[in-house]
Amino acid sequence: MIQACYEKLAEVLDTLPNGFPATKDGVEMKILEKIFTPEDAELFCELKLTWETAKQISERTGQASEDLEPRLAIMAERGQIFSVELGGTRIYKMMPWIFGIYELQLPRMDEELALLARKYNPVFAQQFLDKKPQLMSVVPVEKTIGAEQTALPYEQVSHIIENGRDFQVSQCICRKENRLVGEPCEKTPEGCLAIAPVPGIFKDSDVSRVITKTEAYDIIRRAEEEALVHMTYNVQEGQHFICNCCGCSCGVLQGINKLGIPAGQVVRSAYHARIDTDSCEACGICKEERCQVSAISETDDVYTVHPEQCIGCGLCISSCPTDAIELVRRENAQEMLPPQNESEWYKERGRIRGVAYEKYM
Numbered sequence: 001m002i003q004a005c006y007e008k009l010a011e012v013l014d015t016l017p018n019g020f021p022a023t024k025d026g027v028e029m030k031i032l033e034k035i036f037t038p039e040d041a042e043l044f045c046e047l048k049l050t051w052e053t054a055k056q057i058s059e060r061t062g063q064a065s066e067d068l069e070p071r072l073a074i075m076a077e078r079g080q081i082f083s084v085e086l087g088g089t090r091i092y093k094m095m096p097w098i099f100g101i102y103e104l105q106l107p108r109m110d111e112e113l114a115l116l117a118r119k120y121n122p123v124f125a126q127q128f129l130d131k132k133p134q135l136m137s138v139v140p141v142e143k144t145i146g147a148e149q150t151a152l153p154y155e156q157v158s159h160i161i162e163n164g165r166d167f168q169v170s171q172c173i174c175r176k177e178n179r180l181v182g183e184p185c186e187k188t189p190e191g192c193l194a195i196a197p198v199p200g201i202f203k204d205s206d207v208s209r210v211i212t213k214t215e216a217y218d219i220i221r222r223a224e225e226e227a228l229v230h231m232t233y234n235v236q237e238g239q240h241f242i243c244n245c246c247g248c249s250c251g252v253l254q255g256i257n258k259l260g261i262p263a264g265q266v267v268r269s270a271y272h273a274r275i276d277t278d279s280c281e282a283c284g285i286c287k288e289e290r291c292q293v294s295a296i297s298e299t300d301d302v303y304t305v306h307p308e309q310c311i312g313c314g315l316c317i318s319s320c321p322t323d324a325i326e327l328v329r330r331e332n333a334q335e336m337l338p339p340q341n342e343s344e345w346y347k348e349r350g351r352i353r354g355v356a357y358e359k360y361m
Contacts, residue, residue: 005041006032012045016357017349018096018135021127027119034113035105040075043068047081047094049346049360054092079104084201094360098128098251099135099233099241103192106173106208114180121251122259129255129266133339133348136252137234138269139242141224144314144327145271153237154338155269157220157230160239164195167216170208174249183248187226191244193219219244227290229253229313231267234338235345247292256293262308263293269312270333273305279324286316286325 006029013020022028032041046061054072058065072092076083080101083092095101105113128135142158145151153159161167170192175185193216196202202210211219223230223244231252232239247253255266273295275286282301295309296316305316307330317325330336339345350357 003038003041005038005045006036008045009036009041012094012360013097015355016049016094016096016360017346017353017355018098018100019124019127019131019353019355020097021123023120023123027116028123031113031116031120034116035078035101035108036080039071040078040080043071043075044080044094047092047360049093049095049357051091051093053089057092079106079108086198097124103173106170106176109173109176109180111180114177117177118181121254125251125255125259125261129252129259129261131349131352132265133345133352134234134265134267136231136243136267137338138267138311138313139230139232140269140271140312140327141230141314141318144317146326149327149329152270154232154235154239157242160195160232160242161213161216161220163197163239164213164216165199166196166201167211167213168194168202168208169211169215169219170194172243172245172249174251175246178249185246185249187228187246187249188222191219191223191228193242193244195240195242224315224318227292227315227319229292229311229315233342233345234267235342236338236340238341245292247294250292253292256309256311263295263311264308267311268336270330270336271312271314271327272307272310272330273312273314273316273325274307274328275303275305276324276326277302277304279322281322281324283321285319285321290315290319 009032010020010028054069055065058068075081081092082095083090139155139157142156169190171189172192175189178185228244228246231243231245232241245253247257252267255261256263280303287296287298287303293309293311295306297304314327317327339348
């Protein structure tokens, strides 16, 4: 019998703009029971999406501050909530299932959790990927954006990295999940970048390693060599991660590749690739080795990019031996402007989903 605290936790998570839909067989409850103790589940439901100190949470909830601090610290260690230290003060907030709890289970992801997540993913993805605004947007390989085009700041990897003061890299949890269920990916396990505007944020992390800005650029370069798609938070300012994603493991790209959800509903940039058939020598590298979403087709040695399927990552362009491919801005690019920041993303997503998440702000 599912305890009421887990039912409440599932309700709270599904009230957040990101969502946490119920399943017919209750697999999402098994996930919560594996990750949270009943006491953790109850305390999570008392938190907010905004940062608070243990003292502020104590004053708001009536719970003793001396009891809260160690409990919150343990929950943060278990990857159930976000926690950072700023100016010597530790602050906490709740987080959604994705991006949040799922990703922070990296050091605790075992075969049991991987199998549960694999079973839950299709149900979660149908709700998560079918609603706007999308959580993530593609950041094209920067050198593929021609000089004649003006790339907006959030469309540039370099802008996102240069705005950071602290950097860490971790393994891709999607690739780890695939490996645990017997479907290993040949791409590098490590490749998810976290970026903070304040130095020293990542010093206590147990899920990743702290790196320099130079190392961050090295990871980006290696990802492009391995045909990994750069994706970040779908906002104009405040991006705090760059995921380097493969088509075989990434939960977002699997929405396109396995669930058949149209690419435009899942993730894309404001660009799409276009092949000049006169310059193309029909080597097939773009289709066979680079494209992660099967957006390129071949008929009688003529290769064609399908704009509606293309996510505009630029990976096919950076490897074309005859420079026959270019990245062009979509005609409806102006309509694809992401929300200004995380707060606006929550507001728009909450409105579209019709959830009263404001009580957690």
